[in-house]
Amino acid sequence: xxxxxxxxxxxxxxxxxxxxxxxxxxxxxxxxxxxxxxxxxxxxxxxxxxxxxxxxxxxxxxxxxxxxxxxxxxxxxxxxxxxxxxxxxxxxxxxxxxxxxxxxxxxxxxxxxxxxxxxxxxxxxxxxxxxxxxxxxxxxxxxxxxxxxxxxxxxxxxxxxxxxxxxxxxxxxxxxxxxxxxxxxxxxxxxxxxxxxxxxxxxxxxxxxxxxxxxxxxxxxxxxxxxxxxxxxxxxxxxxxxxxxxxxxxxxxxxxxxxxxxxxxxxxxxxxxxxxxxxxxxxxxxxxxxxxxxxxxxxxxxxxxxxxxxxxxxxxxxxxxxxxxxxxxxxxxxxxxxxxxxxxxxxxxxxx
Ligand SMILES: [Zn+2]
Ligand SMILES: [Zn+2]
Numbered sequence: 323x324x325x326x327x328x329x330x331x332x333x334x335x336x337x338x339x340x341x342x343x344x345x346x347x348x349x350x351x352x353x354x355x356x357x358x359x360x361x362x363x364x365x366x367x368x369x370x371x372x373x374x375x376x377x378x379x380x381x382x383x384x385x386x387x388x389x390x391x392x393x394x395x396x397x398x399x400x401x402x403x404x405x406x407x408x409x410x411x412x413x414x415x416x417x418x419x420x421x422x423x424x425x426x427x428x429x430x431x432x433x434x435x436x437x438x439x440x441x442x443x444x445x446x447x448x449x450x451x452x453x454x455x456x457x458x459x460x461x462x463x464x465x466x467x468x469x470x471x472x473x474x475x476x477x478x479x480x481x482x483x484x485x486x487x488x489x490x491x492x493x494x495x496x497x498x499x500x501x502x503x504x505x506x507x508x509x510x511x512x513x514x515x516x517x518x519x520x521x522x523x524x525x526x527x528x529x530x531x532x533x534x535x536x537x538x539x540x541x542x543x544x545x546x547x548x549x550x551x552x553x554x555x556x557x558x559x560x561x562x563x564x565x566x567x568x569x570x571x572x573x574x575x576x577x578x579x580x581x582x583x584x585x586x587x588x589x590x591x592x593x594x595x596x597x598x599x600x601x602x603x604x605x606x607x608x609x610x611x612x613x614x615x616x617x618x619x620x621x622x623x624x625x626x627x628x629x630x631x632x633x634x635x636x637x638x639x640x641x642x643x644x645x646x647x648x649x650x651x652x653x654x655x656x657x658x659x660x661x662x663x664x665x666x667x668x669x670x671x672x673x674x
Contacts, residue, residue, distance in 0.1 A: 365387065369459065409512065418440040608628070633671050
């Protein structure tokens with residue numbers, strides 16, 4: 323806080339940053355909360371024989387946001403795992419991650435770093451079918467890669483370590499990067515997996531399709547069931563709410579601190595003004611008592627004896643208002659006669 327009563331740049335910066343971060347966190351929370359609400363309100367539809375009838379009676383032959391659970395079946399072709407025998411699926415994701423240790427110049431520690439250097443996702447058309455084999459209706463999943471929460475199953479994972487030679491190791495210490503190796507993973511959505519899809523359900527000719535919903539709604543394709551999927555979204559929303567709350571609290575605390583400092587400073591200034599006023603009145607009264615004319619007192623005269631020169635500067639208030647004998651005569655604890663601030667130190671002034 324500056325003596326002028328204006329908040330310091332650091333305080334203003336802290337207030338602005340915490341308010342901005344709160345706003346961002348809150349908007350993320352609002353989005354998450356909206357997703358949770360939409361997910362709660364989504365129409366639960368079971369994969370039954372009369373699904374087509376239900377859809378053909380719906381307006382536009384469409385349910386804008388529906389939850390449907392089913393078993394993954396391929397339409398024509400399937401994807402085979404490149405590493406595991408007899409492992410077939412409809413979505414396959416191959417990822418290569420480079421693992422290395424990076425020297426942190428601030429903490430002076432080696433930190434683990436992982437970076438995706440290559441990723442390829444392939445998919446083939448697939449349907450969601452009923453667990454019950456007598457039900458022949460199936461739902462075609464359209465654009466499955468646009469879905470979020472597609473927690474694929476890791477079918478293969480291996481680590482290829484980098485061969486280290488002495489020359490390399492010295493080089494790593496100089497460059498501050500020590501490669502560890504490459505992690506290779508294969509993830510798949512396998513046939514027969516039970517999947518919960520949340521999206522737009524439409525009847526297109528005689529084909530039932532689950533596709534990405536209209537704007538503002540999220541497309542889900544999850545190996546979890548609906549309850550677990552909803553619980554996960556709720557947890558995420560709660561976390562963002564907590565973060566926004568904590569950050570908002572910090573912003574409020576900063577604001578209150580600034581206001582409080584300003585209020586105390588203003589009160590102090592007011593007190594000083596009152597003290598000065600009282601002092602002046604007291605001085606005038608003494609002048610009357612001593613029958614001294616106000617104009618006859620020299621401008622640099624001690625404000626107590628009204629005759630000797632002012633020679634003492636009081637710290638911390640900085641007032642120069644008395645001569646040395648009058649300062650010595652002040653009753654302990656010594657206070658500045660003008661502002662009544664305690665006198666911690668006196669600097670003698672020598673006029674030449
Ligand atoms: Zn004096
Ligand atoms: Zn003073």
